[in-house]
Amino acid sequence: MAAPALPEERDRLPPRRAGWRQFRAVLLRDKKALAGVVVLSVFVLAAIFGPFLSPYDPNDMLFEMMAPPSLAHPLGTDDLGRDLLSRIVVGTRISLFVGVSTVAIALVIGVALGLVAGYFGGWIDNIIMRYIDLQWAFPNFIIAVYLVAVFGTGLLNIIVAISLAFVDDFARVARSMVLTIKEEQYIAAARTVGVPTHRIIWRHVLPNATAPIIVQATVSVSYAILGEASLSFLGLGVEADTPTWGLILADARSFISRAWWLGIFPGLAIMLTVLAINFIGDALRDFLDVREVAER
Amino acid sequence: MPALLEIDGLEVTFAGEAGLVPAVRGVSLEVDRGEMVALVGESGSGKSVTALAVLRLLPEPPARITGGRILFDGVDLLRVGEEPMRRLRGRRIGMVFQEPMTSLNPLLSVGRQLTEAMEVHLGISRRQAERRAVELLEAVGIPDPEGRLRQYPHQLSGGMRQRVMIAIALCCEPDLVIADEPTTALDVTIQAQILEVMQDLCARLGVALLLITHNLAIVARYAHRVNVMYAGRVVESGEAVALYRRPAHPYTLGLLDSVPRLDRPRGAPLEPIPGSPPDPAALPSGCAFRPRCRLARPRCAEAVPDPVPIEPGHRSACFEYRRLRAEATA
Numbered sequence: 001m002a003a004p005a006l007p008e009e010r011d012r013l014p015p016r017r018a019g020w021r022q023f024r025a026v027l028l029r030d031k032k033a034l035a036g037v038v039v040l041s042v043f044v045l046a047a048i049f050g051p052f053l054s055p056y057d058p059n060d061m062l063f064e065m066m067a068p069p070s071l072a073h074p075l076g077t078d079d080l081g082r083d084l085l086s087r088i089v090v091g092t093r094i095s096l097f098v099g100v101s102t103v104a105i106a107l108v109i110g111v112a113l114g115l116v117a118g119y120f121g122g123w124i125d126n127i128i129m130r131y132i133d134l135q136w137a138f139p140n141f142i143i144a145v146y147l148v149a150v151f152g153t154g155l156l157n158i159i160v161a162i163s164l165a166f167v168d169d170f171a172r173v174a175r176s177m178v179l180t181i182k183e184e185q186y187i188a189a190a191r192t193v194g195v196p197t198h199r200i201i202w203r204h205v206l207p208n209a210t211a212p213i214i215v216q217a218t219v220s221v222s223y224a225i226l227g228e229a230s231l232s233f234l235g236l237g238v239e240a241d242t243p244t245w246g247l248i249l250a251d252a253r254s255f256i257s258r259a260w261w262l263g264i265f266p267g268l269a270i271m272l273t274v275l276a277i278n279f280i281g282d283a284l285r286d287f288l289d290v291r292e293v294a295e296r
Numbered sequence: 297m298p299a300l301l302e303i304d305g306l307e308v309t310f311a312g313e314a315g316l317v318p319a320v321r322g323v324s325l326e327v328d329r330g331e332m333v334a335l336v337g338e339s340g341s342g343k344s345v346t347a348l349a350v351l352r353l354l355p356e357p358p359a360r361i362t363g364g365r366i367l368f369d370g371v372d373l374l375r376v377g378e379e380p381m382r383r384l385r386g387r388r389i390g391m392v393f394q395e396p397m398t399s400l401n402p403l404l405s406v407g408r409q410l411t412e413a414m415e416v417h418l419g420i421s422r423r424q425a426e427r428r429a430v431e432l433l434e435a436v437g438i439p440d441p442e443g444r445l446r447q448y449p450h451q452l453s454g455g456m457r458q459r460v461m462i463a464i465a466l467c468c469e470p471d472l473v474i475a476d477e478p479t480t481a482l483d484v485t486i487q488a489q490i491l492e493v494m495q496d497l498c499a500r501l502g503v504a505l506l507l508i509t510h511n512l513a514i515v516a517r518y519a520h521r522v523n524v525m526y527a528g529r530v531v532e533s534g535e536a537v538a539l540y541r542r543p544a545h546p547y548t549l550g551l552l553d554s555v556p557r558l559d560r561p562r563g564a565p566l567e568p569i570p571g572s573p574p575d576p577a578a579l580p581s582g583c584a585f586r587p588r589c590r591l592a593r594p595r596c597a598e599a600v601p602d603p604v605p606i607e608p609g610h611r612s613a614c615f616e617y618r619r620l621r622a623e624a625t626a
Contacts, residue, residue: 185398192351192393193386193413193464203412207403 110170218281
């Protein structure tokens with residue numbers, strides 16, 4: 001015998017799963033975010049197809065040295081006679097790769113630490129968070145410089161250094177989310193049906209903590225790109241002939257008064273990417289907030 | 297045969313800012329197989345703490361179980377490790393919470409939450425679990441169960457969600473379901489339906505039900521036996537009908553007199569219980585109900601009355617129950 005259902009207990013709310021359609025609506029309303037998506041798409045294409053798109057080989061030193069922007073060289077050439085546009089286009093790949101991969105690594109480690117610290121609390125929390133506090137006491141960039149000084153330069157070491165430097169941000173965000181989520185009734189409900197702890201963390205806590213983590217990730221990607229640029233600028237980056245935005249900018253230092261284009265254009269590339277990612281991050285936050293408001 | 301659940305002298309204290317606060321002070325009660333037992337009391341009387349203690353889900357600290365035994369099918373749950381306890385939860389003891397609006401994970405579909413316990417405990421495949429989930433949703437009175445499985449909690453009304461919670465509690469065919477105020481957060485019209493569903497299913501599946509509520513009116517209709525709690529103690533226990541007709545504790549009588557009843561003359565005044573429940577951190581000496589009790593005598597302040605049998609299957613923790621009875625018949 002099935003109990004009767006009341007007619008009023010029918011669907012009343014639209015489906016909650018906010019998908020691409022809803023995000024597109026947000027983009028159309030938020031012009032900054034739309035601009036961010038367009039700009040970032042251009043850079044992503046450049047990162048993927050850079051070598052095919054660049055007009056010249058980025059390391060060809062066959063041209064006039066320090067030529068100002070012209071039809072043949074839209075962004076001019078550098079002190080060794082290399083085409084600046086080609087170097088920036090090819091450099092996109094490493095800059096974006098460093099930005100994304102470091103954040104991915106920092107996110108995995110940081111979120112794992114934060115989840116464990118927040119969920120279990122007690123001495124585990126104390127040990128993890130005192131380390132995080134220690135790291136937090138130093139600016140991320142100083143930590144990255146220190147780590148590169150220890151490990152040595154090179155692409156891999158830069159990625160490791162910047163990743164570790166960003167771990168604390170993710171650990172903090174994740175932990176603070178867990179502290180609220182673990183008090184929720186549905187966590188208690190999951191425990192009453194005997195769901196193992198690891199499964200509670202993975203399937204019940206983590207998915208409810210994603211919104212602020214995603215936002216933190218977009219912020220961190222832009223800092224990571226700046227971090228790579230800064231390390232390269234200080235000569236702690238990748239090998240000298242690898243074109244990366246930071247390295248191009250670093251090389252331009254000595255010629256800034258004679259050849260403005262050498263500093264302006266790579267700086268512009270960094271700025272546009274960082275801005276684009278930040279705009280997208282803002283929109284993403286609004287988007288995820290809307291979802292939470294509708295839910296209440 | 298011993299009772300399925302036997303709580304014996306359970307004591308729980310909370311470490312508060314003002315020191316140790318006793319929340320449960322020697323609660324004893326029994327639930328037999330397939331039986332429906334009510335635990336009645338007002339907010340703060342310790343009934344939810346008792347329920348969480350059975351599942352060993354009290355937050356420790358601040359809570360601490362300082363005494364007593366909780367025998368479930370002959371095993372003292374207070375001596376069981378966390379891992380066997382986890383295997384017991386959901387498998388042999390199910391739980392339904394008060395708040396259906398917040399008891400489901402907003403990001404998981406109804407189906408995933410229903411099948412989770414089955415996957416964890418029964419070791420059956422996702423597909424088998426889903427088939428069973430459809431049956432369960434049907435059994436708790438949810439139309440279009442296949443469609444509902446794919447929906448998310450916010451797409452369900454409160455009554456629907458509570459039905460889902462009941463389905464989750466029953467999915468592994470436990471021996472006992474503890475329902476902590478399962479209908480308090482729901483509309484009155486839906487309350488009765490939910491209780492009907494629970495009663496019907498528990499009876500059909502032979503599941504014992506420990507129903508925790510502050511509503512004595514519910515109890516008369518749905519429970520075989522009733523335990524009335526006040527300030528962390530069971531003050532009266534007995535068969536629902538006997539307790540309802542001839543209460544043997546002034547607190548029980550006060551509860552009955554403070555709600556409208558159809559078996560009383562219309563227009564008869566309601567009698568509220570004077571005063572308010574005591575602060576557990578500063579309990580009065582002797583009987584905790586004494587300051588609010590019009591039958592109180594000096595000896596009520598001297599000793600805490602223990603529940604004593606006053607007739608077969610009926611216990612009262614009141615020194616003056618004879619006077620109460622005499623008044624009632626007069």
